[in-house]
Amino acid sequence: MNSESFFTESTKAALKNNPPGEWMPTLPDGCIRLSSGFPAPNLIPVEQLQAAVTLLLEEEKDLPLHYVGSPKMAKLKEQINDRLLRRGIRVSEEELLITSGACQAIDLVARIIMDHETVVAIESPTYMEALEVFQNYTKHFISIPVDENGLQTNKLEAMLAERKREGLPLPRILYTIPTFQNPTGTTMTMDRRKHVLELAAKYDFLILEDDAYGELYFDEQPDPLKAMDNEGRVMHLGSLSKVVAPGMRIGWITATPELITAVAWFKKDLDHPFAQATMASFLEKNDFEKRLKTLRETYQRKCTVLLSALEQYMPKPVSWYVSEGGYFVWVKIAGADTSELLTHALDEGVSYIPGKHFFLNQQDGAEYLRLSFSYAEEKEIVEGIQKLSKVIKRILL
Amino acid sequence: MNSESFFTESTKAALKNNPPGEWMPTLPDGCIRLSSGFPAPNLIPVEQLQAAVTLLLEEEKDLPLHYVGSPKMAKLKEQINDRLLRRGIRVSEEELLITSGACQAIDLVARIIMDHETVVAIESPTYMEALEVFQNYTKHFISIPVDENGLQTNKLEAMLAERKREGLPLPRILYTIPTFQNPTGTTMTMDRRKHVLELAAKYDFLILEDDAYGELYFDEQPDPLKAMDNEGRVMHLGSLSKVVAPGMRIGWITATPELITAVAWFKKDLDHPFAQATMASFLEKNDFEKRLKTLRETYQRKCTVLLSALEQYMPKPVSWYVSEGGYFVWVKIAGADTSELLTHALDEGVSYIPGKHFFLNQQDGAEYLRLSFSYAEEKEIVEGIQKLSKVIKRILL
Known part of the structure; x- marks a missing residue:
């Protein structure tokens, strides 16, 4: 058979492309x-x-272990609504859905909005999982470059105007990570945020705003696009993966x-009562603002350690963006093929993600790589950069 | 907007139909x-x-709370493989995928196999969630009636032969719950099992075997179709929802x-490390065969209580199938509209699921209803049947 x-x-086309x-x-x-x-x-x-599970099951017994029935499910929606309010986003209960992480939400949006003819506008580079999801639905993308101030909305506008002039199909949706972008760590300026919302209205497209890192700012919290949206064009994705634990798989879409x-x-996949009720119980018993403060301080320190190590150890052809929040620093090594370089880096004992994975046209990413400062310890970060620098000098210079 | x-x-068509x-x-x-x-x-x-979570997090610390990294994830696959072996199903690691319950697995199979032209063969009646999922993909169904011996394979054969003769498209897939079917509680005989596998080979279709209730037999464990399949035509779905807890959302497909x-x-939706690792930890520390024995005995007793109450309290025009496992008893009230009757039953304080939800053509289900003996206590079951009998006598006789 x-x-x-x-x-x-x-399916055949998706698996092939x-x-x-x-x-x-x-x-x-x-x-x-x-x-x-x-x-x-x-x-x-x-x-x-651990304590949250113990308490939950003592209080609710079997309730969070059935398909439905735990009062904590509604509680989690309230708690997430409270988080959204602190980001300036006011939505009703009918405008919020809990998902298994932001990744499932991305797939579900693609599922209802995209078919093989749909044009999708994406940032270049962008979150590789999102790119992978979208490519299961369509081959038609408009890639708009990102610089140190986020998505280059003037280039988006030029592209839209040109397509309109030429009678080409316009994008139905723009996927963007305006705040502490994955992979570049950059943040869209307020002017560009206003501009992209104007363009969405003018050219009639939806915006899928991935805000997984929005609460992890170092100094200043940028307003999400959703908080500036009067038309309902912005779908806003959030997640507790980066601020509590990814293994709980709690995300949402508004x-x-x-x-x-x-x-x-x-x-x-229905709801996930055990995981969701556990999260609600955790949020109920812990001071989340205090937790976020610790997270911000810790990640800012780690980012500083990484940036200082880059300054200190990296040779000339290496440059990077300075992140103001999130998990990542985006590095360019002029003339390199970071995909080939990875083998040597792994031999030396340090890993990164080659830039190519974040681009629709993978060759566009050859000179780039993504470093994460979130997971490794400070001492390891310095050591990792030393190792990487050694490899670059040995292989490329 | x-x-x-x-x-x-x-999407528009699915939401409309x-x-x-x-x-x-x-x-x-x-x-x-x-x-x-x-x-x-x-x-x-x-x-x-509760104990499983405590132990897991003591042993593995943060590992099951990341995206990947818990050794328990592989452990769960082994444990499920062990359960499959006890059902006579031998598969390699590449033939098994953990899903969020069997429902997600049904959707994923539909996703890769079905488009708006696909013909799908289903049992009539069948699991309403599956029907709902399939209708998101296609409008082309062949409904094959189920009797007390399960799917009527001679009718399936006649239908296939006729379609072939007339040059009509043949089904790409048959969805069946051969063992303790939802909603009828019936079980396909061995002869019919052999017959349906022959038909699949002859007419070249896949079989999606939903085996969510297979381990909950009262006296005898029927062989799953998958255990009799030499060609790879059978996709077998299982779940821990009915034998551990649905709120954990652990199912699988082979x-x-x-x-x-x-x-x-x-x-x-990626993997669900916390829920999956918790389940692995639970399975490791508890005697599952002993647990299943208790489940079988309890549900058999409850089923007997329900069947006795039906015998004792139901008036003449009511009949039912005798279930030999699972959770359900299928009841027919000749001349009734069980959907209308539900309002009165709820007023009286008892609920059931009207038959119409389990049929593609809802009017085919007017005289039927599904009773579940799994959830209510024995005393409640008797009381519920008394109430239902009272309503039937008052409204229909």
Whole structure:
């Protein structure tokens, strides 16, 4: 029997254009993980989550272990609503859906909005998982470059105007990570935020705003696009993966009631009562603002350590953006092929993610790499940069 | 802004043909829930799961709270493989994928196999959630009736032969719950099992075997289709929802490596490390065979209580199938409209699921209803049947 003969044409096309595969080799033992976009292990509230489960099951017994029935499910929505209010986002209950992380939300939005003819505008570079998801639905992308001030909205405007003039199909949706972008760590300026909202209205597209890092600012909290949106064009994604624990798989999406109804209808993994109720119990018993303060201070310190190490150890052809929040620093090595370089870096005992994975046209990313300062310890970060610098000097100079 | 204008044509069609909606009114306080396909509350291992979390986080610290990294994730696959072996199913690691319950697995299979032209063969009646999922992809169904011996394979064969003769498209897939079917509680005989596998080979279709209740037999464990399949045509779905706790959302699918690769590729909620590692820790520390024995005995007793109460209290025009496992009893009230009757039953304080929800053509289900003996206590079951009998006599006779 030939299993593939049962696939739909769109499944066959997706698997062909965007073949499943590992994008990271197995890391050697003891490797310093500057590749991992994971929270710092010592910032994962292990004991508090343990206590939250104990308390939850003492209070609610079997309720959070059925399909439905735990009062904590509604509680979690309230708690997330409270987080949104602090980001300046005011939504009703019908405008909020809990998902299994932001990644599921991205897939669900793609599911209702994108087919093989849909044009999707993306940042270049962008979050690789999102790119992977979108490529399961369409081949039609408009890549708009990102600089140190985020998405270059003037280039977006020029592209839109040109397509309109030429009668080409316009994008139905723009996917953007305006705040502490993955992978570049950059943040869209307020002027550009206003500009992109104007363009969405003028050219009638939706904006999928991925705000997974928004609460992890070092000095200043930028307003999300969703807080500036009067038309319902912005769908806003959030997550507790970066600020509590990714293994809990708690994310959410806010959008118009019509969009949320459709997204919810196609979300067929049902709810996750145990994980969601545990999270609600955790949030109830812990001071989240205090927690965020610790996270911000810790990640700012780690980022400073990384940036200082880059200053101190990196040779001339290496440059980078200075991040003001989030998890990442984006590095350019003029003339390099960072994908080839990775093998040598792993041999030396340090990992990163080659830039190519964040670009639709992978060759555009050859000179870039993403470093994460979130997971490794400060001492390891310095050591990792020393190792990376050594490899660059040996291989490239 | 009109949100719907951004939907794809297939999203619009799915929402139109299969509109989101609640299929059950809110149950009044104190209502006896013969509608709920939930495990018995006292059989949910609350303390053992609490202990499993405590132990897990003591042993593994932050590992099960990241995206990946808990050794328990691989452990769970081994444990599920062990359960499959006891059902006579031998699969390699590449043939098994953990999902968020069986429901997500159903959606993922639909996602890779079904588009708007795909013909899908289903049992009539069948699991309403599966029907809802399939209707998001296609309108082309072949409904094959189920009797007390399960799917009527001779009718399936006749239908296939006729379609072939007339040059009509043949089904790409058959969805079946051969063992303790939802909603009828019936089990496909061995002869019919052999027959359906022959038909799959002859007419070249896949079989999606939903085996969520297979371990909950009262006297005899029927062989799953997957255990009799030499060709890789059977995709087998399992779940710990009915035998541990649905709120953990642990299910799985076994199929050929090619099918599993595709299904995994479209599964964009990632893994659920906390829930999966907790389950692995629970399974490691508890005697599952002993647990299953208790479950079987308890549900058999409850089923007997329900069947006796039906015998004792139901008036003439009511008949039912005798279940030999699972959670459900399927009842026919000749001449009734069980959907209308529900309002009166709820007023009286007892719930069930009207038959119409389990049929593609809802009017085919007017005389039927599904009773669940899993959730309510024995005393409540008797009381519930007394109430239901009273309503039937008052309204229909």
